[in-house]
Amino acid sequence: MSMDQITRRDFLRFGACTAVGTSSLAHTLFNLRQVNAAAANSDPTDYKALVCVFLFGGNDSANMLIPADASQHAIYAAARQNLTLPLDALQLLNSPDAAGRLYGLHPAMAGMAGLVNRGDAAMVANLGTLLAPVTLDDFRNGSSALPPQLFSHNDQQVLWQTSVRHSPAHYHSSGWGGRIADLLHSVHNDSTISMNLSMSGNNFFQTGKSVLPVPVSGDRRSDFRLRTSWRTDDKTKFETVKGMFDRTHDNLLERTFSDVNNTAIETSELFNVAMEGATDFENFPNSGLGQQLRSAARVIEQREALGMRRQIFFCATGGFDTHGDQLGAHAGLLGGLSGALTAFQDTMESLGVSNNVTTFTASDFGRTFISNGRGSDHGWGGHHIVLGGAVDGAQVYGQFPDIDLQSSPHDTGRGRWLPTTSVDQYAATLAKWFGVSDSDIDTVLPNLGNFSQRNLGFLG
Numbered sequence: 293m294s295m296d297q298i299t300r301r302d303f304l305r306f307g308a309c310t311a312v313g314t315s316s317l318a319h320t321l322f323n324l325r326q327v328n329a330a331a332a333n334s335d336p337t338d339y340k341a342l343v344c345v346f347l348f349g350g351n352d353s354a355n356m357l358i359p360a361d362a363s364q365h366a367i368y369a370a371a372r373q374n375l376t377l378p379l380d381a382l383q384l385l386n387s388p389d390a391a392g393r394l395y396g397l398h399p400a401m402a403g404m405a406g407l408v409n410r411g412d413a414a415m416v417a418n419l420g421t422l423l424a425p426v427t428l429d430d431f432r433n434g435s436s437a438l439p440p441q442l443f444s445h446n447d448q449q450v451l452w453q454t455s456v457r458h459s460p461a462h463y464h465s466s467g468w469g470g471r472i473a474d475l476l477h478s479v480h481n482d483s484t485i486s487m488n489l490s491m492s493g494n495n496f497f498q499t500g501k502s503v504l505p506v507p508v509s510g511d512r513r514s515d516f517r518l519r520t521s522w523r524t525d526d527k528t529k530f531e532t533v534k535g536m537f538d539r540t541h542d543n544l545l546e547r548t549f550s551d552v553n554n555t556a557i558e559t560s561e562l563f564n565v566a567m568e569g570a571t572d573f574e575n576f577p578n579s580g581l582g583q584q585l586r587s588a589a590r591v592i593e594q595r596e597a598l599g600m601r602r603q604i605f606f607c608a609t610g611g612f613d614t615h616g617d618q619l620g621a622h623a624g625l626l627g628g629l630s631g632a633l634t635a636f637q638d639t640m641e642s643l644g645v646s647n648n649v650t651t652f653t654a655s656d657f658g659r660t661f662i663s664n665g666r667g668s669d670h671g672w673g674g675h676h677i678v679l680g681g682a683v684d685g686a687q688v689y690g691q692f693p694d695i696d697l698q699s700s701p702h703d704t705g706r707g708r709w710l711p712t713t714s715v716d717q718y719a720a721t722l723a724k725w726f727g728v729s730d731s732d733i734d735t736v737l738p739n740l741g742n743f744s745q746r747n748l749g750f751l752g
Contacts, residue, residue: 339595339648340726341603343588344469344497345581345633346453347655349612350445352622352668353675354661354707356401357415357688359695360384360394367695371707375618375663385409389417389688400627403634404677408686412637412646413679414750417690418702419718420657420673420711421451424742428701428710443670443708445613448656453497455716455737468719469604470500471736476602476727477503483599485563489591491584492608497654505606508587566597576635579628581609585636593643602727612655618667629653637679646681650751652722653677654715661695661707672704673711676718682725682751689713689750716740717748725751 355375359365360382369376382396383405389395395415397405407413421439430436440457441447451457453467466474473487481487488498488505498505570590576582584607595603609629614622633651640646658674673693679685691712693702702710716737723736724747734740 339601339645341592341595341605341645341649342469342472342722342726343585343605343607343636343649343651345585345629345651345653346449346492346495346497346606346608347612347625347629347653348445348449348608348610349614350448350656350659350670351612351625351653351674352614352618352659353655354658354668355618355622356398356626357417357675357692358382358396358398359692360396364393364695371661371663371695371697373663374665375668385415385686385688387686387688389692391692393692395688395692397630398623398626400623401630404630407634407637407679411685412681412683413633413677414683414685415688416676416678416713416718416748416750417688417692418658418673418709418712419676419690419715420709420713421448422711422714422716422743423457423739425714426710428704431704431710442672443657445656445670450496452654452656452715453495455719455739457739465499466501467495467497467499468723468736469497469606470503470505472500472723472726472728473498473503473602473604474500475732475736480602480727481600483562485598485600487600487602488604488606489588490606491587492606495606495608498604498606508591563598566594567591569597570594573639575638577628577631579609579632581607581628582632582635584608585632589636589639589643592640592645592649614659614667615664615669616666633677633679640680648682650678650680650682650722650725652679652718658709661697661703661709669706671706671708673702673709678722678750684750684752687750689748713748714739714743717743717745720746721748721751 354372355377358377359368360379362379365379377399379396381399383399383402384396385394385405386409397408404413408415423437423439426436426438431438439448439451453469455468469488477487486503486506488500488503489508490498490505491508493507495505567590570593573586573589576586588605588607591598591605592603595601609625611621611625636651637646640649653676655674655676658671659668660671693709693712694700695707697703697707702712704710716739720733720737720740723733728736733746740746
C-alpha cells in the first residue's frame, strides 16, 4: 500500500494518539531533583490511587449537607425558602461536628449517608478557592489577595484544578494532580503508561510538566481506537504506517517522532491486553459518571498487569448550574452521584483495595444560600465528600459556615460563603497520603504556606 492510500487525516490522527507513550519520553527528561526527592517518599512497593470526581456547574452543596438541629434547620429554611428540604426527610449522619452540631444529607443520598455512618466517608465543610486566609472585612475592604474572577465558572474550575493564580488570558500550564505525578511517576511505576488517566477528557488537574493525562474510554481501551481499528479492520494500512515509524531516520525530529509513536503503539498494546482481563462490574449505574467510575475500577483491578503503584483518575459529571427548577433536577444529580460513588466504594472493597483508593469531589464553587425564586446562583465556599478505607470517616471536617445571615462572619452577600478551608489544604491532605513528602508539598501547592493548618486530618 502506498502513502497515497493513507489519508492525511488518518496519519495525523494516528500521530496524535501518542499521549501514553510520551510519558516514557518525558521521563528521560525528568528533573533529577524531583526524582531524588520522590525517592524519599513512602514505600514505592505499595499501591495508592486518587480519584477526582468533578461536579461541573457549581454544586448547591447547601442542599447536600444540611443542619439537622431543629434551631439551625429553621434558620436554613428561612433563607432557602422554596429550596428547603424538610428536616424529617434528611438522611441523618450519626456523628456531630466539632461544635456538637448534627447534619443530614440530601434525601436522595441514602447510599452516601450509609458510607459516612459506617466510617468509609467524611464531609469537608465550606471549602473553596483561596490564595490566603481572608476575613469578611478583608473581603469588603479589598485588603487581602482574592482569587481572580470569583463566581466565574471557567476561572474557578481552573483555579480548583491548578491551585495557582492565573489571569483569564493565561491559564497556568499544570494542575496539582499533574505536579504530583511529575514527582512520583518514575519512582512508583514500572510502566510507561501515564500515571494520570482521565475518564472525562482533557483537564487542567492532571496536566503536568512531564506527565500528561491519557483519556480512557468506557470500552476498557485507551484512546488508541484508531490504531486498534487499523490492526483489526485494515491490517495492511496499519502495517504501512507502522513500517514508516520503524525506519531508520537520520533527521533527529523524524527519529524522535517515530520513537514516540512506536513507544505509544507498544504501550497501547500493553494497556489493551491487560484490560481484556478486566471484570465487567455490573453493579454500577448506567450513567455517565457511573460508567466512568466503572472504567476506573477496571483499571485499578489490572494495576499489577499494568505495572502501576500510583494512579490518579479524573471523572466528571455536569448539570450543577441550577439557576432554575432546582429541587427536582438537583435530587437527580445528587442521587446519581451517591449511587455511582457507593458502587465504586463497594467495588474497591470487593477488590481488597479500599484502604488504597481515596475518592474526593470538587466543583466550581458552592451556590447562594438565598434562593433566586426558582434555584440558586453562583457562590463561593461549598461542602465536599471524601471516601475510601483510609478516610477517618463519620465526621464533618472544617468549619461549617454561620448560616444566620443577620450576623454571619462568612456571608459575602446572598449567602455566598467565605471559605473557611482552602482547596490547597484539601489537596495537601490528599497529596500527603498519596506519598508527596513534606519538603515537596509546597512545590505542588504554592499557596499552602499561607495557611497554618497544612493537613485537615481526614486521612490516616
